[in-house]
Amino acid sequence: MYSASYQQEGGSLFSGGGFMPTQSATQSYDGITKRSGGSQNTGLLPLTVKQISQAVQNSSDDTFFVDGIDVNNVTLVGMVFDKEERATDVSFLIDDGTGRVEVKRWIDGQDTHESMEMSALQNGVYVRVHGHLRSFQGKRNIVAFSVRPVTDFNEVTYHFLECVFVHLHNSKANGLSTKSSPLGPTSGVQTPSNPVYGGTGGGAGAYNQYMPSSIAAVNGSMDECQKRVHAIFEEPSSLAAEAGLHVDEVARRMSGYNKNQVKDAIEFLVNEGLIYSTIDDYHYKSTNG
Structure with a gap:
């Protein structure tokens, strides 16, 4: 490939x-x-x-x-x-x-x-x-x-996601720092004003619906489960893990939530561009890692 x-x-x-x-x-x-x-x-x-x-x-x-x-x-x-x-x-x-x-x-x-x-x-x-x-x-x-x-x-x-991945790959290959982000200092990219697709209306809601949350700044709209799962992936030990975290490991640390809720939260974070799958369908890693 x-x-x-x-x-x-x-x-x-x-x-x-x-x-x-x-x-x-x-x-x-x-x-x-x-x-x-x-x-x-x-x-x-x-x-x-x-x-x-x-x-x-x-x-x-x-x-x-x-x-x-x-x-x-x-x-x-x-x-x-x-x-x-x-x-x-x-x-x-x-x-x-x-x-x-x-x-x-x-x-x-x-x-x-x-x-x-x-x-x-x-x-x-x-x-x-x-x-x-x-x-x-x-x-x-x-x-x-x-x-x-x-x-x-x-x-x-x-x-x-590709920009983040290529940035990390090339920086690592050339011995450069990977602390910076192609999306901005805090990966909080501002959306264009009055975004419209195909000449039809839609406003910022239409733009945010399809953009990663690091771009559309949807962190504030996460529910408590999604926020806690996201926080686990942002921990230094999680960022340092080359293969990321296994779903079962995340679920084990999410007291008060069942595995299906954790999996739904992970799916949400993937769709928003905050995490991605690594070696298989059960390991995930933050795009900031």
Whole structure:
């Protein structure tokens, strides 16, 4: 599923437990190769806008580095704002809750499909962007070679989980600190204002319904059981456990709640992007670990 070198370094972490990377996700890692002075990534690297804004830039050749990886092509998921159409290109801002970055897509006037695809793109729509990270006049932006609407909001959740996982993997592989988060200092990402999907209403409720709670800040809406289970996964000993915690271990520590209630709480935390399954369907670990 992942490249051989990636699997040897623990890339099978998400290979079970109901978290199966898509084809596009596996392609993100296939092009990573080692070279003197760092790692060169010739594939798609999943990033947040925060990571792009904090990427280290080499002044000599305008190369960007994130977690010790040479950034070339990136993939982002977010909401479209301030779309502008011109004869030769379409530009817009993409907001993923961690910040905003400008995206530009050049249009071939003879490519009818490409023109129609970009014309149909509206403000307030969630999209996945594949593109090249560059800097122009000191401002970072994305030159897109693919922009498509998100039709399944699980893709939004998956993208942010993937960003966290790749950040941890690359940081560990390059001997860097893993205390920082691609989602923010406390993983509390602010949602875009007046979010709308597909041009229809919905407001923040529609946005929060599909976003991880680290992004949608739903911690305040957890019931007591969910809060206690979440607290167990956030303990230092739990974060340090490579395979995470077994469901039975969590249930044993949850006095006053039966196993089914604990399993429901775990399922809630998984759906909200706060924990993920590791070696099997019974072991889970915090995305902050």
